[in-house]
Amino acid sequence: xxxxxxxxxxxxxxxxxxxxxxxxxxxxxxxxxxxxxxxxxxxxxxxxxxxxxxxxxxxxxxxxxxxxxxxxxxxxxxxxxxxxxxxxxxxxxxxxxxxxxxxxxxxxxxxxxxxxxxxxxxxxxxxxxxxxxxxxxxxxxxxxxxxxxxxxxxxxxxxxxxxxxxxxxxxxxxxxxxxxxxxxxxxxxxxxxxxxxxxxxxxxxxxxxxxxxxxxxxxxxxxxxxxxxxxxxxxxxxxxxxxxxxxxxxxxxxxxxxxxxxxxxxxxxxxxxxxxxxxxxxxxxxxxxxxxxxxxxxxxxxx
Amino acid sequence: xxxxxxxxxxxxxxxxxxxxxxxxxxxxxxxxxxxxxxxxxxxxxxxxxxxxxxxxxxxxxxxxxxxxxxxxxxxxxxxxxxxxxxxxxxxxxxxxxxxxxxxxxxxxxxxxxxxxxxxxxxxxxxxxxxxxxxxxxxxxxxxxxxxxxxxxxxxxxxxxxxxxxxxxxxxxxxxxxxxxxxxxxxxxxxxxxxxxxxxxxxxxxxxxxxxxxxxxxxxxxxxxxxxxxxxxxxxxxxxxxxxxxxxxxxxxxxxxxxxxxxxxxxxxxxxxxxxxxxxxxxxxxxxxxxxxxxxxxxxxxxxxxxxxxxxxxxxxxxxxxxxxxxxxxxxxxxxxxxxxxx
Numbered sequence: 347x348x349x350x351x352x353x354x355x356x357x358x359x360x361x362x363x364x365x366x367x368x369x370x371x372x373x374x375x376x377x378x379x380x381x382x383x384x385x386x387x388x389x390x391x392x393x394x395x396x397x398x399x400x401x402x403x404x405x406x407x408x409x410x411x412x413x414x415x416x417x418x419x420x421x422x423x424x425x426x427x428x429x430x431x432x433x434x435x436x437x438x439x440x441x442x443x444x445x446x447x448x449x450x451x452x453x454x455x456x457x458x459x460x461x462x463x464x465x466x467x468x469x470x471x472x473x474x475x476x477x478x479x480x481x482x483x484x485x486x487x488x489x490x491x492x493x494x495x496x497x498x499x500x501x502x503x504x505x506x507x508x509x510x511x512x513x514x515x516x517x518x519x520x521x522x523x524x525x526x527x528x529x530x531x532x533x534x535x536x537x538x539x540x541x542x543x544x545x546x547x548x549x550x551x552x553x554x555x556x557x558x559x560x561x562x563x564x565x566x567x568x569x570x571x572x573x574x575x576x577x578x579x580x581x582x583x584x585x586x587x588x589x590x591x592x593x594x595x596x597x598x599x600x601x602x603x604x605x606x607x608x609x610x611x612x613x614x615x616x617x618x619x620x621x622x623x624x625x626x627x628x629x630x631x632x633x634x635x636x637x638x639x640x641x642x643x644x645x646x647x648x649x
Numbered sequence: 650x651x652x653x654x655x656x657x658x659x660x661x662x663x664x665x666x667x668x669x670x671x672x673x674x675x676x677x678x679x680x681x682x683x684x685x686x687x688x689x690x691x692x693x694x695x696x697x698x699x700x701x702x703x704x705x706x707x708x709x710x711x712x713x714x715x716x717x718x719x720x721x722x723x724x725x726x727x728x729x730x731x732x733x734x735x736x737x738x739x740x741x742x743x744x745x746x747x748x749x750x751x752x753x754x755x756x757x758x759x760x761x762x763x764x765x766x767x768x769x770x771x772x773x774x775x776x777x778x779x780x781x782x783x784x785x786x787x788x789x790x791x792x793x794x795x796x797x798x799x800x801x802x803x804x805x806x807x808x809x810x811x812x813x814x815x816x817x818x819x820x821x822x823x824x825x826x827x828x829x830x831x832x833x834x835x836x837x838x839x840x841x842x843x844x845x846x847x848x849x850x851x852x853x854x855x856x857x858x859x860x861x862x863x864x865x866x867x868x869x870x871x872x873x874x875x876x877x878x879x880x881x882x883x884x885x886x887x888x889x890x891x892x893x894x895x896x897x898x899x900x901x902x903x904x905x906x907x908x909x910x911x912x913x914x915x916x917x918x919x920x921x922x923x924x925x926x927x928x929x930x931x932x933x934x935x936x937x938x939x940x941x942x943x944x945x946x947x948x949x950x951x952x953x954x955x956x957x958x959x960x961x962x963x964x965x966x967x968x969x970x971x972x973x974x975x976x977x978x979x980x981x982x983x984x985x986x987x988x989x990x991x
């Protein structure tokens with residue numbers, strides 16, 4: 347029985363080669379087989395839909411994420427008209443969680459895209475050209491890395507007293523060093539490969555080689571980094587907002603909702619538990635998805 | 650070895666230089682300039698602010714300001730009383746000679762004194778967290794590697810992923826909620842019971858205050874070290890000398906701990922440098938949640954109050970601390986592993 351299964355598995359491998367399935371098709375097939383990653387992807391999708399449905403939740407329940415109602419403050423979970431209760435000012439927690447999710451997820455996604463763009467382009471350029479460009483960029487990342495990340499984030503965002511846009515710019519321009527380091531390492535290896543050398547031999551321009559020959563080989567790294575970066579950035583944004591140097595009220599984010607809830611430990615424990623659970627689940631999903639993609643692209647690594 | 654240390658120290662000069670530039674430019678780029686905080690003080694007229702600006706020299710070109718901050722201004726004539734004319738030599742010694750200037754607040758005391766005060770509580774907390782991380786993380790890593798693929802290995806992996814995703818400040822809040830508010834067995838926050846006396850009693854008299862912050866700051870360490878130790882142990886487990894030890898009939902216990910663990914611990918030494926940086930960063934959150942009067946809480950307070958001399962000093966000092974941390978962990982690596990020669 348097992349022998350049969352093994353034979354079939356081997357045959358599968360042979361078929362795989364014969365049909366000339368591309369790296370991406372293979373990776374996607376492996377990804378769909380990985381049930382944990384798929385479950386996490388579904389949960390994440392559900393969370394995103396929940397966040398985007400903020401307006402719909404408001405009209406369906408006849409609540410508003412900004413409308414205060416001091417008479418009905420600190421309603422517990424399961425109250426009539428407020429499924430997840432109300433906060434210290436009587437605002438509906440469910441609606442605030444949805445809108446806070448929009449802000450938190452939006453900021454994390456935009457920041458990850460920015461830092462990824464910077465990290466990938468500088469990583470490729472640094473490794474491709476080498477010389478003083480490389481020396482300079484390595485000096486920059488060594489400097490940035492020697493200051494504890496959170497300390498730097500706190501200082502920069504407090505000094506800039508940010509709205510969402512400045513926070514995205516600040517985190518994006520400080521957070522690219524990790525990506526850059528990985529991309530630089532990969533590019534150093536790719537640069538010496540035959541297809542790059544032959545492209546150069548037929549007179550391709552530097553930009554053409556970087557964009558059409560090196561970048562496509564980095565896509566799996568980019569996708570993995572994107573997933574993990576969004577997770578870390580949700581944590582970073584929440585932490586900064588919690589410390590009072592991130593997004594300022596009245597704009598809700600999961601982080602600053604917690605910052606205000608800490609004053610009402612006994613009166614509204616649900617105000618502390620709910621946003622934290624959402625942050626944890628979201629970040630967990632993104633980390634597991636990142637790992638899942640890594641396994642799908644490079645099954646050798648996971649074994 | 651000494652040659653290597655010397656070379657590493659020379660190599661870190663550009664990084665140190667970069668840190669000072671970074672620290673200086675964050676503050677120079679700040680909206681309102683370095684005197685923004687002072688101008689909010691009651692009783693500061695525009696004339697007084699202008700005079701102060703001349704005294705601090707914030708209208709000089711930034712190269713001049715940076716040089717003064719770096720090496721001091723006691724070698725040239727300065728406008729000390731702020732009347733617009735040069736009248737005496739400056740008094741600042743510059744950060745290279747250990748003078749980080751005076752705080753804008755807190756009776757304008759020297760920043761170095763203030764930082765020294767808050768460093769002790771932070772060392773206390775991060776030391777406890779490091780210990781907690783190592784004491785729990787390393788055994789978990791060892792047993793995960795020995796019983797690879799078992800339920801213990803799997804569940805420690807899952808726990809490590811989950812604890813990476815939990816926001817530290819939220820973990821702190823939940824612990825305060827459960828142990829401080831509901832069960833009322835541990836204090837809500839602070840470093841010791843409030844009293845009129847300056848400072849706190851010795852550590853063993855107030856361990857209950859240290860418990861929750863250590864747990865929060867150290868959890869990431871447990872997750873990290875256990876994964877790192879597992880990998881290091883797995884590398885060692887398949888070595889020839891391990892098989893030899895088994896073959897000559899040694900007990901499993903002595904093979905794992907005497908032959909295995911001691912070798913697997915060597916790479917952990919390189920982890921201590923980054924761990925130091927991580928702990929200083931993590932202390933920012935943990936100390937804020939638990940009102941722990943340390944460096945991390947100090948940074949947040951000073952940044953929000955725009956106390957720039959303090960902020961600049963913290964950036965430089967924590968940068969230097971992490972460079973030294975990396976250097977020490979690399980040296981430790983070389984000392985522990987006789988196969989490594991520089």
